[in-house]
Amino acid sequence: MSDAMAQRHLVSLQMDSEQAFSFEGHGSSNHYSSSRSHDTTEQKEEGALHTDHQPLDRLLESIGLGVWYCDLPFGKLTWNNTCKKHFGLSPDAEVTIDLFYELLHPDDRAATRQAMERSIAENSIYDIDYRTTGIDSQVHWIRAIGRCFYDDHNRPEHFDGIMVDVTEHKRVEQMLREQVERLEEFEMRKDEFITMASHELKTPITSIKGYTQMLQNRFKKAGDGQALYFLSIINGQLNKLANLVNDMLDISRMQAGKLHFRDALFDLDAIVLETVEHLQATTQTHELSIGSSANVQVFGDKDRIGQVIVNLLTNAVKYSPHANRVIVRISTDQEHVTVSVQDFGIGIDEEHRQKVFERFYQVRDNTDKGAPGLGIGLYISNQIIERHKGWMQVESKRGEGSTFSFTLPLIREAPGRPQGSPLP
Ligand code: ADP
Numbered sequence: 001m002s003d004a005m006a007q008r009h010l011v012s013l014q015m016d017s018e019q020a021f022s023f024e025g026h027g028s029s030n031h032y033s034s035s036r037s038h039d040t041t042e043q044k045e046e047g048a049l050h051t052d053h054q055p056l057d058r059l060l061e062s063i064g065l066g067v068w069y070c071d072l073p074f075g076k077l078t079w080n081n082t083c084k085k086h087f088g089l090s091p092d093a094e095v096t097i098d099l100f101y102e103l104l105h106p107d108d109r110a111a112t113r114q115a116m117e118r119s120i121a122e123n124s125i126y127d128i129d130y131r132t133t134g135i136d137s138q139v140h141w142i143r144a145i146g147r148c149f150y151d152d153h154n155r156p157e158h159f160d161g162i163m164v165d166v167t168e169h170k171r172v173e174q175m176l177r178e179q180v181e182r183l184e185e186f187e188m189r190k191d192e193f194i195t196m197a198s199h200e201l202k203t204p205i206t207s208i209k210g211y212t213q214m215l216q217n218r219f220k221k222a223g224d225g226q227a228l229y230f231l232s233i234i235n236g237q238l239n240k241l242a243n244l245v246n247d248m249l250d251i252s253r254m255q256a257g258k259l260h261f262r263d264a265l266f267d268l269d270a271i272v273l274e275t276v277e278h279l280q281a282t283t284q285t286h287e288l289s290i291g292s293s294a295n296v297q298v299f300g301d302k303d304r305i306g307q308v309i310v311n312l313l314t315n316a317v318k319y320s321p322h323a324n325r326v327i328v329r330i331s332t333d334q335e336h337v338t339v340s341v342q343d344f345g346i347g348i349d350e351e352h353r354q355k356v357f358e359r360f361y362q363v364r365d366n367t368d369k370g371a372p373g374l375g376i377g378l379y380i381s382n383q384i385i386e387r388h389k390g391w392m393q394v395e396s397k398r399g400e401g402s403t404f405s406f407t408l409p410l411i412r413e414a415p416g417r418p419q420g421s422p423l424p
Contacts, residue, residue, distance in 0.1 A: 064165055065163075065247065066085075068083050068146070072158055079095050083163055086135070086140060088132070088134050091222065101113065105131035105139065106406055125147050126144065126145065129141055129143050140165050143164055145161050147159070191252055196250050198249045209238055212231055216231050216244070254304060258383060264300075266300070268296075272293070272328055279313050289325065289329075294330040298337065309341075312406075315404070316342070316345070319346050323343060337408050339406055340405035341404050343403075360379075361379075377402060389408070390408040392404070
């Protein structure tokens with residue numbers, strides 16, 4: 001009988017015409033919408049007596065939808081069997097508002113009471129999750145949704161709604177939360193490891209470099225050309241190792257928000273020229289040339305911008321093993337200065353082009369095994385350029401080469417500031 005009564009009141013739920021209840025639990029979605037709930041006075045009067053609710057009862061029970069109804073002020077509550085099952089009650093149990101609160105998990109009582117009172121006072125939807133103990137004596141999470149209905153004088157008349165068991169949904173949610181926490185912890189430990197390992201590697205590298213230099217001086221004096229040649233190879237490899245370690249340290253500093261910048265005005269052309277000359281001295285395979293210059297002062301961290309240029313140049317050489325030149329250009333427009341590095345190497349397919357700026361991203365078939373890399377150089381460069389309020393770009397055609405560039409904003413001439421210097 002209680003189910004039939006509950007169904008009668010279910011059809012009396014006069015939801016706003018667009019309002020629909022939606023549940024996501026047990027991997028299914030059940031909708032009860034107002035379009036089905038319109039009711040007439042005659043229907044109300046005829047009620048359960050003239051309607052066979054059994055198919056609807058069975059349907060509601062099979063999908064685990066509880067239906068509840070209560071006159072206001074609260075006294076006896078009308079629940080269908082599913083509601084009672086959620087609360088561990090037998091089908092013939094009498095339910096009162098006090099019993100309802102009593103059966104709730106103690107930690108959820110106050111919030112539930114508050115949500116109900118607010119819904120009645122503000123004519124808003126009551127929508128809450130609470131815990132209770134079901135017929136299996138296990139704790140169940142229930143989601144209840146309902147609202148208050150008022151008489152012609154706007155006095156609260158009754159409070160109706162539905163409830164579903166969302167325990168499984170909560171369990172999956174909790175599991176996902178735990179997985180995310182575990183991943184975050186793993187990520188944190190990995191970052192700590194990278195920081196620690198890079199610091200530990202720095203000391204021996206510096207020491208080997210020092211001894212290599214000492215030996216170079218000795219062999220120079222002794223005129224041992226072959227030994228000097230071997231030492232220059234050791235030195236080159238050490239530089240690569242030192243760059244990798246520095247990149248790893250930068251990454252961990254970035255993660256911790258501790259990458260420091262020493263901003264000042266500097267001559268962009270000069271830093272490009274200096275970097276090109278420095279790298280040319282150690283590059284035998286390619287001619288590095290400057291195609292155009294701009295003669296602008298830039299406000300930012302000179303060393304960090306230099307680091308970006310080094311990264312673009314070393315990549316240009318590394319990823320063009322069958323070419324022999326790399327061209328650097330500097331250009332300006334009214335508001336920006338752009339430095340671009342063009343190579344004639346293997347190029348990058350469109351699907352990878354933007355991804356190369358992501359952390360640890362490497363185009364697999366691009367990676368030259370002879371030139372070590374971690375897929376972090378472009379990520380770091382991009383972060384540095386973004387920190388200077390600029391952006392990076394790549395244009396490329398597979399097999400024909402790539403042009404990587406970075407752009408920094410310029411400001412209009414300001415008193416005391418040289419023309420064309422970018423925003424601090
Ligand atoms: P790394 O070179 O150490 O792998 P980067 O972050 O500098 O890391 O570059 C990411 C990836 O982008 C590289 O692994 C490579 O696949 C691709 N890439 C970078 N520069 C070039 C280039 N000039 N030509 C072709 N591919 C490039």
